[in-house]
Amino acid sequence: MADRKRILIVGGVAGGASCAARARRLSESADIVIFDRGPYVSFANCGLPYYVGNVIKKEEDLLVATPDLFRQRFNIDVRLRSNVKSIDCANRRIQVNDLERGTTYTEDYDALVLSPGARPIRPELPGIDLPGIFSLRTIPDSREIVQWIEQYQARQAVVVGGGYIGMEMTENLHARGIQVTVVERLPQVMPLLDPEMVAPIHDTLIKHGIDLYLNNGVARFEKGEGHRLRVTLNDGKHVETDLVILCIGVKPHISLAQNAGLTIGQGGGIQVDARMRTSDPYIWAVGDAVEVEDVITGQRGAVPLAGPANRQGRIAADTIMGRDSSFRGVQGTSVVGVLDHVVAFTGASEKTLRRLGMWEQMEKVYLHPGHHAGYYPGAEPISFKLIFARADGRIVGAQAVGQKGVEKRIDVIAMAIQKQATVFDLEETELCYAPQFGSAKDPINMAGMIAANVLRGDVKVAHWEEVEQSDAFLLDVRDPMEFNQDHLEEAVNIPLDELRRRMNELPNDREIWTYCYVGQRAYFAARALSQYGFEVKNISGGFKSFLLHEGHKYL
Numbered sequence: 001m002a003d004r005k006r007i008l009i010v011g012g013v014a015g016g017a018s019c020a021a022r023a024r025r026l027s028e029s030a031d032i033v034i035f036d037r038g039p040y041v042s043f044a045n046c047g048l049p050y051y052v053g054n055v056i057k058k059e060e061d062l063l064v065a066t067p068d069l070f071r072q073r074f075n076i077d078v079r080l081r082s083n084v085k086s087i088d089c090a091n092r093r094i095q096v097n098d099l100e101r102g103t104t105y106t107e108d109y110d111a112l113v114l115s116p117g118a119r120p121i122r123p124e125l126p127g128i129d130l131p132g133i134f135s136l137r138t139i140p141d142s143r144e145i146v147q148w149i150e151q152y153q154a155r156q157a158v159v160v161g162g163g164y165i166g167m168e169m170t171e172n173l174h175a176r177g178i179q180v181t182v183v184e185r186l187p188q189v190m191p192l193l194d195p196e197m198v199a200p201i202h203d204t205l206i207k208h209g210i211d212l213y214l215n216n217g218v219a220r221f222e223k224g225e226g227h228r229l230r231v232t233l234n235d236g237k238h239v240e241t242d243l244v245i246l247c248i249g250v251k252p253h254i255s256l257a258q259n260a261g262l263t264i265g266q267g268g269g270i271q272v273d274a275r276m277r278t279s280d281p282y283i284w285a286v287g288d289a290v291e292v293e294d295v296i297t298g299q300r301g302a303v304p305l306a307g308p309a310n311r312q313g314r315i316a317a318d319t320i321m322g323r324d325s326s327f328r329g330v331q332g333t334s335v336v337g338v339l340d341h342v343v344a345f346t347g348a349s350e351k352t353l354r355r356l357g358m359w360e361q362m363e364k365v366y367l368h369p370g371h372h373a374g375y376y377p378g379a380e381p382i383s384f385k386l387i388f389a390r391a392d393g394r395i396v397g398a399q400a401v402g403q404k405g406v407e408k409r410i411d412v413i414a415m416a417i418q419k420q421a422t423v424f425d426l427e428e429t430e431l432c433y434a435p436q437f438g439s440a441k442d443p444i445n446m447a448g449m450i451a452a453n454v455l456r457g458d459v460k461v462a463h464w465e466e467v468e469q470s471d472a473f474l475l476d477v478r479d480p481m482e483f484n485q486d487h488l489e490e491a492v493n494i495p496l497d498e499l500r501r502r503m504n505e506l507p508n509d510r511e512i513w514t515y516c517y518v519g520q521r522a523y524f525a526a527r528a529l530s531q532y533g534f535e536v537k538n539i540s541g542g543f544k545s546f547l548l549h550e551g552h553k554y555l
Contacts, residue, residue: 004029004030004031005027005029005030005031005110005111005320005321006030006031006033006108006109006110006111007020007023007030007031007032007033007109007110007111007112007113007320008033008035008094008107008109008111008112008113009032009033009034009035009112009113009115010035010084010094010112010113010114010115010116010256011034011035011036011114011115011116011117011287012034012036012040012041012042012078012115013041013042013043013045013115013117013287013309014042014115014287014306014309014310014313015115015117015286015287015288015309015310015312015313015316016034016036016113016115016286016287016313017034017041017042017064017065017070017313018309018310018313018314018317019113019115019284019286019312019313019314019316019317020032020034020070020074020076020313020317021070021074021076022313022314022317022318023317023320023321024074024075024076026317026318026321026323027321028075030321032074032075032076032077033076033077033078033079033107034070034076034077034078034079035079035082035083035084035094035096036078036079036080036081036082037081037082037083037084037099038080038081038138038140039080039081039139039140040063040080040138040139041065041066041067041070041078041080042063042064042065042066042070043062043063043064043138043139044062044063044064045137045138045306046306047061047062048062048136048137048138048139048141048142049136049142049165049168049169049171049172050168050172051139051142051146052136052142052145052146052149052169052172052173052176053171053172053173053175053176054172054175054176055172055175059139059142059143062139062142067080079096079098081098081099081100082096082097082098082099083096083097083099084096084097084256085097085104085256086256086259086260087112087256087257087259087260087283088106089260089261089280089282089283091108092108092109092110092112092282093106093107093108093109094106094107094109094112109282110282111282111283111284111320112282112283112284113283113284113285113286113313113316113320114256114257114270114278114283114284114285114286114289115285115286115287115289115309115313116252116253116254116256116257116287116289117137117253117287117288117289118137118250118251118252118253118288118289118302118304119137119250119251119253120135120136120137120246120248120249120250121246121248121249121250121251122135122246122248123218123248125218125219125220125221126219126220126221126222127220127221127222127223127229128221130221130222130223130229131227132148132227132228132229132242132243132244133221133229133243133244133246134148134243134244134245134246135245135246135247136165136169136245136247137250145243145245148242148243149176149178149242149243152227152242152243154178154242154243155177155178155179155242156178156179156180156181156240156241156242157173157178157179157180157181157241157242157243157244157245158180158181158182158183158229158231158239158241158243158244158245159173159180159181159182159183159244159245159247160183160218160244160245160246160247160248161183161184161246161247161248161249162182162184162186162188162189162190162191162214162247163189163190163191163192163247163249164190164334164336165247166182166184166189166245166247167189167190167201167336167338168336168337169245169247170182170205170210170338170339171337171338171339173245174208174209174210174339178242179209179211180210180211181210181211181212181213181231181239181241182205182210182211182212182213183213183216183217183218183231183233183239184212184213184214184215184216185215185216185217185234186214186215187214187215188202188214189201189202189205189212189214190336190343192332192334192345192349193343193345193349193399194349194350194351194385194399195351196385196545196548196549197343197383197385197399197400197401197548198343198401199547199548199549200341200343200383200401200402200548201338201341201343201401202214204338204339204340204341205338205339208339208340211239213233213237216233216234216235216237217233217234218231218232218233218234219232219233219234220232221244224240227242228240228241228242229241229242229243229244231244250288250304251268252268252269252270252288252289252290252291252302253288253289254268254269254270254289257270257278257285257289260280260283261280262278262279262280262283262285263278263279265291265300265301266291266300267291267300267301267302268291268302269289269290269291269301269302270285270289270290270291271290271291272284272285272286272290272291272292274326274327274328275315275316275319275325275326275327276290276312276315276316276319276327277316277319284316284319284320285316286309286312286313286315286316287309287312287313288302288304288309289302290302290312292308292312292327292329292330293329293330294329294330294331294332294348295328295329295330295331295417295418296331296347296348296396296397296417297348297352297353297356297358299356303330303332305330305332305333305334307333308327308330311327312327315327328418331346331347331348331414331417331418332345332346332347333345333346333347333410333411333414334346335406335407335410340403341401341402341403342401342402342403342404342406342407343399343400343401343406344399344400344401344406344407344409344410345397345398345399345400345410346397346398346410346413346414346417347387347395347396347397347398347413347414347417348387348396348397349387349397349399350362350364350385350387350397353387353396353397361389361390361391362387362388362389362390362396363387363388363389363390363451363454363455363461364385364386364387364388364463364540365385365386365447365450365451365454365461365540365541366383366384366385366519366540366541366542366545366548367384367386367443367446367447367450367518367519367541368381368382368383368384368518368519368541368542368544368545369381369382369384369439369443369446369518370382370439371402371403371404371405371406371438371443372404372405372435372436372437372438372439373435373436373438373439373440374439375435376435376436378404378436380402380403380404380405381402382400382401382402382404382405382406382409382443383400383401383402383541383544383545383548384398384399384400384409384443384447385398385399385400386398386413386423386447386450386451388422388423388451388455390455392422393422393423393424393451393452393455394420394421394422395413395416395417395421395422395423395426396417397417398410398413398447405438405443409442409443409444412429412431412444413444416429423447423448423451423452423455424448424452424455425448426444426445426447426448426449426451426452427445427448427449427452428448429442429444429445429448431444431445450519450523450540453523458527459523459526459527459530459537459538460526460536460537460538461537461538461539461540462513462537462538462539462540463539463540464539464541464545464546464549464550465549467488467513467539470511470513471510472510472511472512472513472537473492473506473507473510473511473512473513474488474490474491474492474513474515475491475492475494475506475512475513475514475515475522475525476488476491476492476493476494476515476516476543477493477494477495477496477499477514477515477516477521477522477524477525478493478495478496478516478517478521478543479495480493480495482517486543487543488546491515492505494506496516496521496524496525499525499528499529500528503529503532503534506529506534508533508534510535511535511536511537512529512534512535512536512537513536513537513538513539514526514529514536514537514538514539515538515539515542515543515546516542516543517542517543517544518541518542518543518544519538519539519540519541519542519545520542522538522539522542523538525538526538
């Protein structure tokens with residue numbers, strides 16, 4: 001306790017608050033002060049949409065820790081409504097504005113931790129500052145939205161942006177009985193995911209009466225009658241609404257670091273090393289304001305997620321106290337609920353790998369298993385996409401969407417990626433099983449088995465986006481009733497149970513691509529045909545994956 005470090009932390013919430021608490025656990029002698037320009041030091045900003053939706057009833061339930069708790073439990077000084085104006089790196093000193101008293105003072109530090117977070121993007125559009133146009137980042141933001149809804153008995157809302165926050169706001173506004181219009185400039189919501197995996201989300205939005213405008217954007221906002229607003233879209237469409245929520249994304253809050261001369265990365269975030277140290281040896285930075293490395297692609301950028309921010313805060317405290325600790329990077333593991341669906345993601349997407357020129361080294365498989373044993377009532381399908389390296393089967397990404405059991409499977413894959421596991425490891429993964437929770441062959445095992453079959457050469461795979469460029473013979477092995485309901489126009493139907501006695505109907509001079517509904521029967525057919533000398537591929541994920549790729553109704 002002889003080494004009395006003075007640690008100043010700018011910003012609380014996830015990164016700064018976790019850094020302060022960890023530093024105290026490592027040192028009882030350290031002098032630790034948190035400065036935050038807002039009225040709260042540690043709150044659950046991930047819970048804000050659910051407060052707007054009245055799922056979280058009390059505002060105080062969003063408070064993770066108060067200044068009193070930090071003082072009494074951790075002996076940490078928290079100064080709210082305190083804006084750190086500047087950093088004097090040469091003298092290791094900050095200048096602070098006390099926003100309550102209107103005074104300015106300085107504080108010296110041995111170690112400075114920056115956790116300024118990120119700010120919502122507000123594009124320079126005509127009318128952007130009109131009353132009734134909100135962003136959601138803080139508790140006061142959520143309070144203003146709720147007050148506006150209640151004051152004007154809002155019945156219509158426009159959500160601009162279809163990312164995670166946009167989808168959560170859509171769900172929660174819908175839960176309040178508000179008619180929601182979603183405007184997204186890209187051709188899909190949830191832009192981090194591959195487009196076919198988002199098709200069920202588009203369908204559930206439309207099914208629940210959400211007005212969805214894709215490949216569109218906002219041109220301008222105008223005042224309407226009374227409190228109402230008129231939103232003009234890029235295609236000329238006008239939408240009348242009671243309020244607008246901007247969910248376009250966030251930008252790292254870097255002005256303090258930039259003015260201090262700290263290095264800013266190419267992606268616009270504060271540049272840090274693996275120990276969360278900035279270009280100044282006495283200054284660390286954590287959370288939404290920093291750039292970190294993607295463990296799959298090696299690309300650097302800001303990743304505004306609470307989990308990584310908490311870990312970064314802990315690592316900064318460790319290294320300040322002399323411990324050898326480092327941040328491994330991120331893989332973007334995330335989940336969001338959208339009405340009656342859940343979509344989750346980890347690792348790299350196909351479109352990211354294609355953009356970076358890495359796709360030729362990869363392969364993918366699709367499957368659609370039940371979230372628990374099919375014989376137990378209530379089994380719901382999960383549409384699952386697994387991406388892996390062709391060379392060794394190392395797992396690089398996964399996406400899943402369904403109504404139940406989705407996040408559980410992606411969590412398993414997230415840990416598999418962290419441990420550099422392969423699809424062969426997934427085959428052998430031992431997971432808890434009872435019929436109401438899973439299957440003896442869990443979807444995780446199934447994904448591993450399907451992918452391992454491909455790498456071992458037991459089956460060759462094709463994908464639906466390749467069909468138009470192929471002259472392969474398309475063989476639909478479903479039952480006639482299924483085939484007659486919907487099928488590819490050029491496909492020939494020979495049910496699996498009739499295949500062995502009807503092989504003479506198949507061509508010997510063309511490659512045969514098999515499909516069924518989800519891929520299993522077509523795999524059985526492909527195995528049999530290949531042993532009879534046919535050149536055959538199984539179209540991964542079956543006709544259900546075709547429906548995803550085509551954006552048809554999710555079945």
